[in-house]
Amino acid sequence: MGPRPPAGGLTSAEARELVARHGPNVPARPARRTWWGVARRALREPFVLVLLAAAVLTSLTGDVPDTVVILVVVCVNTAVSVWQELRAERAVTVCRR
Numbered sequence: 001m002g003p004r005p006p007a008g009g010l011t012s013a014e015a016r017e018l019v020a021r022h023g024p025n026v027p028a029r030p031a032r033r034t035w036w037g038v039a040r041r042a043l044r045e046p047f048v049l050v051l052l053a054a055a056v057l058t059s060l061t062g063d064v065p066d067t068v069v070i071l072v073v074v075c076v077n078t079a080v081s082v083w084q085e086l087r088a089e090r091a092v093t094v095c096r097r
Helices: 012-022 035-042 046-060 064-096
Strands: none
Touching: 035 064, 046 064
């Protein structure tokens, strides 16, 4: 490449050459995630796995009310996680425009 300008940056010709060779300097867009994929990932969180194990154990002991409460907590937690993540993804998409 040619001599550097006094400020130490690329010349316009160097910048054009690099863009032509490597493409523009923009981050790749991540693949859009479905709500089901986000929910699946939320259900793999350690906290949720512990709650699911607790639900299995309480159901084995015959404690139906506690099992139902634990499963409701898992459902609410998963729904909130999915809602927050999809909302954040939409916000990032809007910011990129």
